[in-house]
Every structure is written in C-alpha cells, then in structure tokens.
Amino acid sequence: MAPILALYPGQGSQKQGMAIDLYHASHTVRELFELAGDIAGRNLYTLLSQGSEEELTQCAQTAITLASRSANIRLKELGIEIEAHSGFSLGELAAYCSAGIFDDATLFTIVQRRTALMDEMSRKARQMLGELGMAAVIGLDYEAVTVLLEELNLKGLYAANDNAPNQVVISGLSESITQAKSVFLEKGAKRFIPLKVSGPFHTPFMEEATQPFRTFLDGLAMADPVDLVISSVDGKPITTALDARERLSLQLARPVRWTAVMQRIKATRNADIAEVGFGTVLTGLCKNNAVQSSCLSLGEETTIQAYAKERAL
Known part of the structure; x- marks a missing residue:
C-alpha cells in the first residue's frame, strides 16, 4: 500500500474550529494541545473553539502548526505511513518535526521565536516605510515576474512566493504594489489580486532577523531527518540537522x-x-503545478477516517 508524501500548509490557512475534531478524537492530540498551549502561554482549545478571528490571527503560526501536527498524529494512529514531508513556509517547521529533526516541544518553541521576529521586522518596516502588503500575480511565472520587478525598479517590492508556473506572490510597500498593478496586467498577467497579509514575509525586509534566528536555532537540539524532507527554500532535500538550521533561518528572507x-x-x-493540515491551499497548488497524482486533503477527522477505511479495503 502506497505511503503518503505529506504537505503542510503555511500562514493564512487558519480558521476558527480547525483541529477541534482531532482534539476530541485523540488523547495524544489533546496532549499536544496542552504542550503547545503551555509554550504559547494560552489555552489553544479555547482559542480555536471560541476565540475571535482577531485572536486567531494573532496566534496564527502556532494554531496552524498545531492543526498540521494533530493531523499527522491522527494519520499515524490509524496506521498510515508517511515517508516524505514538505511544508509551505511556516509548514516547513511541521515537516521537520514530523521527519524527526526535532520534537514537538522544540517545534512550538521555534514557532514562538519565529513569530516574534517576523512581527518585529514587520513593525520596523511599517514604521520606516509605511503601509505594506502582498498581491498575487496570476498568469505569469516566477522568472517573468522577477524580470518585470527589476525593470520597474519600484521601492521595496519583491517576489515572495513562487507558487506555481502561473501564480506568483509579490510583497512590499502597498504604494509600490498599486503602481505595479497596471504594468503587470499590460505584460500578460490575467489577474492581480491584493492579499489580506500585511507582513513583508520572504523578502529582504526580513533579512535582519535571519542571523538572530539562526543563533537561536543553534541552541536547540536537532537530529538528522529519518524521512525525506524537501525544503521550500529551494526544493532540495534536507539531509542533516545543519541543513535544517540553515534553511529555517534563510527562509525568513528568501522567496518560497x-x-x-x-x-x-x-x-x-x-x-x-x-x-x-487544515484547508486545501496546497491541494489547489498541486493542480496548478500539474502534479500527476491527485492531492488529498487530510486535515479533518472525517477525511482522515474515510481515507483510512478506503486503504483498509
């Protein structure tokens, strides 16, 4: 029976109520909620079951990581083998943990530090330069977008996410994004969609956080992966703990x-x-990238149970 190649979603996939079904289905998941909550300093069950959208957004990185790890735990509890892992941006941390590079306590400790550094860099950028934003460019590939950005030479605007051959996210100053819109549409983009994300993630705005984050990671226990792990920094496999530390620090300021x-x-x-993990963002990107196998969505108890039953037949 074929094992799973697991993809873990990144920031923006959070939703009220996610992973609560997994919490009720598994004692181990409930223990994970408690562990993550102790490290985050808040009751994550209450946050996900009763918290406001604003509260969830403030704790998004922890909540998304918790949902991904909870789904991973449920799959393993039902005897489903996972042999390879990759994660989109934040999801890369869940991939490393699931591949045995570090444990869950270390994972959520890293998430807390990563969140604090990214928030700090975003605040600094807004204070110095003004409003920030992101926009999805549909219909052009990464190379075409980077060439156009070089030609435009607009202040503080970068390619941040290479999602698919027809989908690239740019990030930086909102004013520059507004100026770029008409040019991208003239040059062949089918759509130009502003996104509800204010942080200039995966751009040089985050560069100042790279070394402090690396120093922090160097102080944590890590091991070589026991499964295949593919990094979203460059699409290459992580083979050692040293690789893991390097990619995790680089990804703050490098494009996905x-x-x-x-x-x-x-x-x-x-x-x-x-x-x-919760949502279907990466399922959609599998289709956009013309991956031959259909991508399953295994982030909820009902879909995980249905998949397990189907495999058992």
Whole structure:
C-alpha cells in the first residue's frame, strides 16, 4: 500500500474550529494541545473553539502548526505511513518535526521565536516605510515576474512566493504594489489580486532577523531527518540537522520556491500526495503545478477516517 508524501500548509490557512475534531478524537492530540498551549502561554482549545478571528490571527503560526501536527498524529494512529514531508513556509517547521529533526516541544518553541521576529521586522518596516502588503500575480511565472520587478525598479517590492508556473506572490510597500498593478496586467498577467497579509514575509525586509534566528536555532537540539524532507527554500532535500538550521533561518528572507518543491514531487513514485493540515491551499497548488497524482486533503477527522477505511479495503 502506497505511503503518503505529506504537505503542510503555511500562514493564512487558519480558521476558527480547525483541529477541534482531532482534539476530541485523540488523547495524544489533546496532549499536544496542552504542550503547545503551555509554550504559547494560552489555552489553544479555547482559542480555536471560541476565540475571535482577531485572536486567531494573532496566534496564527502556532494554531496552524498545531492543526498540521494533530493531523499527522491522527494519520499515524490509524496506521498510515508517511515517508516524505514538505511544508509551505511556516509548514516547513511541521515537516521537520514530523521527519524527526526535532520534537514537538522544540517545534512550538521555534514557532514562538519565529513569530516574534517576523512581527518585529514587520513593525520596523511599517514604521520606516509605511503601509505594506502582498498581491498575487496570476498568469505569469516566477522568472517573468522577477524580470518585470527589476525593470520597474519600484521601492521595496519583491517576489515572495513562487507558487506555481502561473501564480506568483509579490510583497512590499502597498504604494509600490498599486503602481505595479497596471504594468503587470499590460505584460500578460490575467489577474492581480491584493492579499489580506500585511507582513513583508520572504523578502529582504526580513533579512535582519535571519542571523538572530539562526543563533537561536543553534541552541536547540536537532537530529538528522529519518524521512525525506524537501525544503521550500529551494526544493532540495534536507539531509542533516545543519541543513535544517540553515534553511529555517534563510527562509525568513528568501522567496518560497514551491514550484521547485512540486517539480521534485512529480518525480516521486508510489506515494499518495496529501495536504496534512487544515484547508486545501496546497491541494489547489498541486493542480496548478500539474502534479500527476491527485492531492488529498487530510486535515479533518472525517477525511482522515474515510481515507483510512478506503486503504483498509
């Protein structure tokens, strides 16, 4: 029976009520909620079951990571083998943990530090330069977008996410994004969609956080992965703990190269590709990248149970 190649979603996939069904289904997941809550300093069950959208957004990185790890735990409890992992931006942390590079306590400790550094860099950028934003460019590939950005030479505007051959996210000053819109549409973009994200993530605005984050990671216990892990920094495998520290620090200021991840996954044989965590963002990107296998969505108890039953037949 084919094992799973697990993909873990990144920031923006949070939703009220996610992972609560997994919490009720598993004692181990309930223990994970308690562990993550102790590290985050808040009751995560209450946050996800009763908290406001604003509260959830403030704790998004922890909540998303918790949902991904909870889904991973449920799959393993039902005897489903996961042999490879990759994560989109934040999701890369869940991938490393699931591959045995570090434990859950270390994972949520890293998430807390990563969140604090990214928030600090975003505040500094807004104070110095003004309003920030992101926009999805549909219909152009990463190379075309980077060339156009170089030609435009607009202040503080960068390619941040290489999602698919027809989808790239740019990030930076809102004023520059507004100025760029008409040019991108003239040059062949089919759509130009502003996104509800204010942080200039995966751009040089985050560069100042790279070294402090690396120093922090160097102080944590890590091991070489026991499964294949593909980094979203460059689409290459992580083979050592040193690789893990390097990629995790670099990814703060480097673009997410998800197209490269998808190209490597295309070469994978005899594995079910699944989004392990809440939502279907990565399921959609599998389709946009023309990955031959259909990508499953395994982030809720009902879909996980249905998948397990189907495999048992």
